[in-house]
Amino acid sequence: MSRSQVRRPTGTTGLGSDDAGCTILHVDMDAFYASVELRHRPELRGHPVIVGGGHRGVVLSATYEARAMGVHSAMPMSRARRLAPQAIVIEPDHQAYGEVSRGVMSIFETITPLVEPLSLDEAFLDVSGSLRRLGTPKAIGELIRARVEDEQQITCSVGVATTKFVAKLASTRIKPDGLLVVPADQVIAFLHPLPVGALWGVGERTEEQLARLGLRTVADLAHTPVQTLQRALGQAIGTHLHDLAWGRDPRPVVPQAPDKSIGAEETFDTDVDDAAIIHAHLLRLADQVGARMRRAGYAGRTVQLKVRFADFSTLTRSRTLIAPTDVTKEIYDTARAMFDALGLERVRIRLVGVRMEGLADGSGVAQQLALGQSEHVRRDAEVAVDALRARFGRSAVRPARLVDLEGADQPPRRDGQARSGS
DNA sequence: TCTGGGGTCCTTACCCTG
DNA sequence: TCTGCAGGGTAAGGACCC
16 A cells, blocks of 8 residues: 555545635644654554663654654663653664755745745745645645655655744644644634643743733734733743734745854763863864854854753853954864853853854955964865765764864764664 | 754943043 | 933743643
8 A cells, every 4th residue: 555545635624615815834844863764664653662872862753653652853872762661762874864855945946936944854835935836735745745755765744824823833743644623714723722731932931921811822912912911021022923823924935044153062981070081072072163163154253162960950151253264273272261261160061062153254354363373274185085085984083183083082973874783 | 961063143241431 | 511201122931731
């Protein structure tokens, strides 16, 4: 039996199928990472499968069989293993997910140029310019579902609505492997019975705050004066949630917004209290961030350091430079200076991170650095290293101080792409 | 139960400047 | 010269998303 034959009927929640004006589509892959793994290992279909790893890791994705046992994404792996001891655990293969994602996004781009990716596995599409060529929004949604399944062998769900956030709620509601249209005149009826936590931007904390006000459903939220919400949640969030509760969301579909920050962070397998080891990790993180910025053509002005302690409390420190940079050495020196200024002695640290903010076009950095000749030479050397790594792999060239680090206590966890059991 | 890694956005506080 | 105020930039923290 072909998989398309088992596809269940779509748009079946009693909302009708009047898709006039519903030109925003939200397309979301079903259990994306797990589905990609099942392409290579069809014998696992029908079994609980969890993608995740590391003894301090979390669940990245789980098949619906694992979800039925209480497993969900972002859950600590230790807990997931207890809930589903018979589940097959697969180490993530980010390279494979990236490839499938590019394939899916390229399908979207044949539908409309107005594609706004949200992550590897979901995107908004504005199909208002494609109606004459491809048919109604619902027909376009079905076309996308069929093509994704035929060309990538994974299923997806599609929400069709007049606004982005209602389209997203619709795809979530109809998951997995479905399509749901929310007609313009039924948006309020669709929204108001939902719990407040269903709204985009209402997480655990905000839900608690709203519960303290006695607000549990979107209807409760809609009928609360906006001033009350602003007092409780702040000006911007209060206004935003009140608008969403009435179905107002004017945000357009924006293809390719420029990045605002680029960062890297690492949770250690065991907590670290040795400053020299932390310094080495900061160097590696700065190296990753610098290389990514140079590759993407960005330079950043603000360096942010993040430190998470053994008790999970977290602090950040940031420093704004005189001029934007993409030079690893400068990023590292700044991050290290901020770390040393914390004056931590034998404090157990769980995670460190380095992030660059205030990104701008990096093409002028080389010229600006001519003012400081040594930095200019340094940047040239880093660009040369980038080229060598592009040709021979990331580990071909690395700072001498990282050889011991990567060879011994803290192996790099994501560059190797080792896949267990495949 | 014990919590990843990549991000974005918002709020608050503080400092500086006009 | 001093004071008050507004606005911008920076820093830090937190919530949220996938």
